[in-house]
Structure formats: structure tokens, C-alpha cells
Amino acid sequence: MHERSLPSETAPARGGLIGWIDARFPLTQLWRSQVSEYYAPKNFNFWYFFGSLALLVLVNQIVTGIFLAMSYQPNVHLAFASVQYIMRDVHWGWLIRYMHTTGASLFFVVVYLHMFRGLMYGSYKKPRELLWLLGMLIYLCLMAEAFMGYLLPWGQMSYWGAEVITSLYGAIPWVGSSLEIWIRGDFGVTQATLDRFFALHVVAIPLLLILLVAMHLLALHQVGSNNPDGIEIHDHLDPKTGKPVDGIPFHPYYTVKDLVGVGVFLIVAAIIVFYAPSGGGLFIDPNNFQPANFMQTPPDIHPLWFFTPYYAILRSFPNKQFGVASLAMSILLLFALPWIDRHPIRSIRYRSWAYRGAVVLFGLTFLVLGVIGMAPATLFWQRLGAGVALVYFLFFVVAWTYAQRPTSRRLLTTLAAVFVVLGLLIWRFYLPSIAGIIWRTSLIPFAYALLFLLVPVFFPGLLRDRPVPERVRMR
Amino acid sequence: MMRTLVSRLAPVLAALLVAPAVCAAPLTPPLLHAPVNVADTASLQRGARDFVNYCMGCHELKYERWSRLGRDLKLGPKALRRLMFLQTKPFQMMTNAMPEAEAAKFFGIPPPDLSVMASQQGANWIYTYLQSFYLDSARPTGVNNLVFPNTAMPDPFWHLQGLRRAVFRKVLRNGSVRHRFVRFVTVVPGTMPAAAFRRRVGNITNFLVYVANPDRLKSMALGIRVLAFLVIFTLFAYLLKREIWKDVHH
Numbered sequence: 001m002h003e004r005s006l007p008s009e010t011a012p013a014r015g016g017l018i019g020w021i022d023a024r025f026p027l028t029q030l031w032r033s034q035v036s037e038y039y040a041p042k043n044f045n046f047w048y049f050f051g052s053l054a055l056l057v058l059v060n061q062i063v064t065g066i067f068l069a070m071s072y073q074p075n076v077h078l079a080f081a082s083v084q085y086i087m088r089d090v091h092w093g094w095l096i097r098y099m100h101t102t103g104a105s106l107f108f109v110v111v112y113l114h115m116f117r118g119l120m121y122g123s124y125k126k127p128r129e130l131l132w133l134l135g136m137l138i139y140l141c142l143m144a145e146a147f148m149g150y151l152l153p154w155g156q157m158s159y160w161g162a163e164v165i166t167s168l169y170g171a172i173p174w175v176g177s178s179l180e181i182w183i184r185g186d187f188g189v190t191q192a193t194l195d196r197f198f199a200l201h202v203v204a205i206p207l208l209l210i211l212l213v214a215m216h217l218l219a220l221h222q223v224g225s226n227n228p229d230g231i232e233i234h235d236h237l238d239p240k241t242g243k244p245v246d247g248i249p250f251h252p253y254y255t256v257k258d259l260v261g262v263g264v265f266l267i268v269a270a271i272i273v274f275y276a277p278s279g280g281g282l283f284i285d286p287n288n289f290q291p292a293n294f295m296q297t298p299p300d301i302h303p304l305w306f307f308t309p310y311y312a313i314l315r316s317f318p319n320k321q322f323g324v325a326s327l328a329m330s331i332l333l334l335f336a337l338p339w340i341d342r343h344p345i346r347s348i349r350y351r352s353w354a355y356r357g358a359v360v361l362f363g364l365t366f367l368v369l370g371v372i373g374m375a376p377a378t379l380f381w382q383r384l385g386a387g388v389a390l391v392y393f394l395f396f397v398v399a400w401t402y403a404q405r406p407t408s409r410r411l412l413t414t415l416a417a418v419f420v421v422l423g424l425l426i427w428r429f430y431l432p433s434i435a436g437i438i439w440r441t442s443l444i445p446f447a448y449a450l451l452f453l454l455v456p457v458f459f460p461g462l463l464r465d466r467p468v469p470e471r472v473r474m475r
Numbered sequence: 476m477m478r479t480l481v482s483r484l485a486p487v488l489a490a491l492l493v494a495p496a497v498c499a500a501p502l503t504p505p506l507l508h509a510p511v512n513v514a515d516t517a518s519l520q521r522g523a524r525d526f527v528n529y530c531m532g533c534h535e536l537k538y539e540r541w542s543r544l545g546r547d548l549k550l551g552p553k554a555l556r557r558l559m560f561l562q563t564k565p566f567q568m569m570t571n572a573m574p575e576a577e578a579a580k581f582f583g584i585p586p587p588d589l590s591v592m593a594s595q596q597g598a599n600w601i602y603t604y605l606q607s608f609y610l611d612s613a614r615p616t617g618v619n620n621l622v623f624p625n626t627a628m629p630d631p632f633w634h635l636q637g638l639r640r641a642v643f644r645k646v647l648r649n650g651s652v653r654h655r656f657v658r659f660v661t662v663v664p665g666t667m668p669a670a671a672f673r674r675r676v677g678n679i680t681n682f683l684v685y686v687a688n689p690d691r692l693k694s695m696a697l698g699i700r701v702l703a704f705l706v707i708f709t710l711f712a713y714l715l716k717r718e719i720w721k722d723v724h725h
Contacts (some may be wrong), residue, residue, distance in 0.1 A: 042723055084538040088689075094690045095697075183688065248723055256716040263709025270705055274698025278594065289595035289687075290587075
């Protein structure tokens, strides 16, 4: 670890109110260690706006959520009407609610961009593994928060979405059906479910989120921020001041820079809130304007956009247990990323072309899965989903293989292993329905494996990493 | 005994044999484009009038208050009173006198509340649906609908639009024979010219779009001001950033 003295230890004591507080509470010390003398790399780019924006959205969700909770009724007979009451009779209720619904979607936008930033610049690598894990826990809480909040308006999609997702727990062997009833509090999604989802959505998970966000920030300030070059700024300290040469104090440099990001972000958010709150059905599903009706299943049940990549993975395999396991695996693999990709170079700026391609393609894969998850559950979309979902999983195989600095032999062995596993999956799930054009979707993961595990055998230059400079650069 | 059984079952068997061809709903034609403009108060007023006259016997707007309607549509107390058949106080909701249980008996399912129908189905769907009824003796109401096959709703405008027969053509779609709508043939002419009828349905659609989101106009007006502020804020934030970052050496 880098030795850094706390600034306030050397700073003279202050008088006045601040001095009075400092004698009783480490106010100045906290401000300095966390903000004004927290040295961040000077080369942050566009991708570094999303951490502070996520914090802004969290505050927005909490504040608007408090006001919504004042008028919302967690009762199956009143919930839908109380939302309309908020929209029509509560002063500024429509604005508060649209800020909350838009905030929910934008939360995922900024968090996905924030996570992809970490993936690109290797921000999960040593010593930031715990920082990444805390971030992943925040992401899990966010998913739980969004899922439970979605039940509250008690519309058709609220109800059937909750019905489908809680039923997934039923797929867990042995304890599944008991677990499903325990989570719902009843045999179906009912008043008991609404009660507990409301409690969890407005009390438990927000508390957990705030705690985790605080821990995430503390962990960040313990290890220091990564940067687009992936080079440790604390390796180059000014011999006189002991501060990183390439670091600048978070305040005022990044506070004002983030303020610009906040301005641009709020412009986008305001356009949605005031002019397109339902986002063409992406942010508020049209079916949710119909009150929940347990007698009438909608023809197409799908979650809001931020869950559709996982939804595509879930329904791709014609076996519920396998689908649920794949869904769980797709998220668990992200947790394991620091131990899957142990390549010493952090940033994709200095990684090989092959790895760069794999990372970009991984981002695209996630987007494509999102689109597939929104499509109707026809055989074609399911099979295409399976093909693309396997590419999602293969990324982790490729990242792990590349991190070993593989020889041609290593690449070919991995390729063979991948082909065997893919072959088994196809034999298990595809063979019964190989017909028409649908079977071709099963070629997608094979093509991906060939591209990233066979092509580099013939073009080793694709796997050559770039020399990492001594110090960070501004672009 | 056997013969009577067969003769009694014959219609059922026949229905089962023909069923696949008959039951498959016709292909939905493309939706018409609804003339929506919630800033057109006159259109909303006419839409409200026609909604009260033609729709509200069965459908409610249970989340809209009369007073809200009066304020937003610039209807004075007198004009508002003329629309209120059932309620006496303007703060009451726009509900009707049909009990839901009875309505379910009349139609098979209770007519849905229409407060947010425009958000659920979209303006174009409502606009097209209201103009797409055709005669179908197989239906209990005597009519069927192109965009909502086997709808439980009777055609509320049959005397305005006239009674029409739909001409279908058989087409092969995904390996099964389906009916594609070709045109309507008027059987009994309506009392209203076609263009005037379209305008009337357009006004009702426009009104339902307003009801689904009564604050839309306010939202649009406020949005401009908020955006103007945010643009200026961002500009100043950018200038501040540039000033402070001057001493960061590259």
C-alpha cells in the first residue's frame, strides 16, 4: 500500500464554528481526506462522469420516493388508483412520479456505463477487487429495488412480472417451492407480496444501498481511483509534497468537471421527464396502464429494458432450471471478473487488439441480448437469444484465456474444450428442433470461439499487448 | 337414441371441423393516424361532449374530476353542468350509473375504465378501433371489429357511420389461411358525412389522450423553462471548469 499521511494531521487547528466542530467531529479532516485533498488522476475522460451521476440519481430516487410514499397506498384495491391520484390530484405529483420512473431507468443507464468503464480500464484488478465487489453488490441491490418497486403501481406488467420472477425461485432444487411461497408470503402474488415489497422497496433496500454506496466510496478512497491509462498515479509522488505528480485534488477540479456532467445529464433527464416520460414504452410499459388482473395473462410478459438482457438469457434455454442457472451464472461471473481476468495490464488502451475487440463485442452482446429480451417469445428469438447468450458466457472464457498470455497450443486446447461444451449444449437443447433457419443461430457461439481462439493462432500479432507508459497521459 | 345423439352432436362436430378456419381472427390492418393535439381546446371540448353522450353510459373516467375537466378545457360552471348527468358536485369523479357486476352480465366483461386507455393502447389504436366495426352475425352484438377481433363492445356510432359489411380476401400466412381485410361495403348508410364522422372520432380520441395525461400541456410549458435554465447552468459550469482547469498541465 501507498503511505499517505492524512492532511489534517499537519494542518493547523481552525477557530470559529468549524474549529468548534473539528474539536468534536472530524469535519475538516473528512472533507480534506475524502474531497479537497483526495488526489484523483488528472486524465479522467467521458467515462468517469457516471459514478457521480449515479450518486445524483440515488439522491433523486430517495427524495422523490419519499414524496411518492406519502400518497401511495400499498393495498391491492387502492394501489393503482393511488398512483393516478398522485398523477392528478397531488400537487406536482406527476412531476415527482415521472422523475422517479425516469430516474429508475437512467440509474441503470449510468450504472451500466459505469460498469463498462470498469471493464474497459481494468478497474476491478488488484488492489480494487473489493471495490468492484461492493459495486456489484450495489448493482444487485439496485436490481432488487427496481424489481420490487415495479410491483407497486399494481398494473398488469407489475403483477405478471412479479409472478414470473418470483416463480424463478421455484426452479431451485429441493427448497424451490417453499422458497417461492416464503418470498411471496402467499401462494401467489397477493396483498402479502405487495406489503413486503413495499417495505423492502422503501426501507430495507434503500438503507442497504446507502450503506453500500458509502462503503464503495470509502474503498475507492482507500485504493485511489483508476484511470483510462490504468497506471497507478501513486507510483510517482512529488518528492517535496509527497502528492502524486499526476493527481489533482478532487475538489475543485473534479467537482466542477462533474458539475458540467450533471448539467448535460439533467438536460437529457428533463427532456424525458417533460416530453417523453414513458420513453415509447421503454421506461413505462403501456400494459402497466391496465390494473393488475390475475385472471388475465397478458400475451407477452417482459420486464423493463434494463432487465431484458438477463430475461433473454433466462428464456433462451427450453429448460427452466437451466435458464435460471444461466441467469444466476451471468451475474455471478461479473462478480468473479477480478479473478477471471488477471492480466497485469489494466487498461484496454494497452491490451491486445483481440482483447479490445472482445470487450467491445461484450458490450454489444449485452445490448443485443437486451433487444432480444424485448422481442416476443417465439422460437426464433429464443434460439437467437441462446446463441448470443453463449457469446456472453464465452467472453469470460476468452478473457480468462487471454490473461494467461496463451501459447497457440493453449488457445487450441481451450477452443477444443469450448467446442465440446457447445456441442453438448446443442445436443441437449437444439437437436429436437433443428429445422429451418433456426439451427443457424447455434453457429453464433462457434463463430465467436473461432474468431477469438483460433484466429490469433494464425495472427499472433492480434494478441500482442502494447508497452505501458511510465506515467498517465492526457488526451 | 343413437340417431338423436348424432343429430344433436352434428352442429358441434361441424363447428369443430370448421372452427380452425372460422375462429382464426382476420389479420389486423395497419392503424390509422389519429389527429392528436391536446392544445386544441375546442377539439377537446367537442370530444368531451361526445364522450359523455356516446361512451359514458358504459365507460367511466373514474380518475378524472369534473372540476379538473372544467378547468383544463375552459368550460364554465354552466357548460360543465350540462355535461354532468349523474353528479351534482364538480369535485366528483366522472363515473357512471352502471354497476360493474351488472355490466359484466350485460357484456360478458365490464367495460374498462378509460382514464388511461390512451396511454395503454395509444391514440392511433383508439382512433382506428372506433371506425373499424363491421357486421358479423356470429357476434352477440351483431358487430365485430378489425383491430380488436371479437370485442364485447357494440358499435356506439352505427347510426352515424352506417352499418357496414367487411370484404375479406383469403391469404396464406405462416402456413395457415387467414383473412385479410380489403374494404367495407355499406349496408345501411349513416346519418353523418364520412369526413365529419372522422373528425368526431378524432375529437373523442384527442379527448382520451388529454384525460390519460391531463398535465401534458403544463409539462411541456414547464419543460421549456427548465431546459433553458439547465442549458445556462451547464454553460456556466463549463466556463467555471475551463477556468479552474487552466493550471492542470498536460
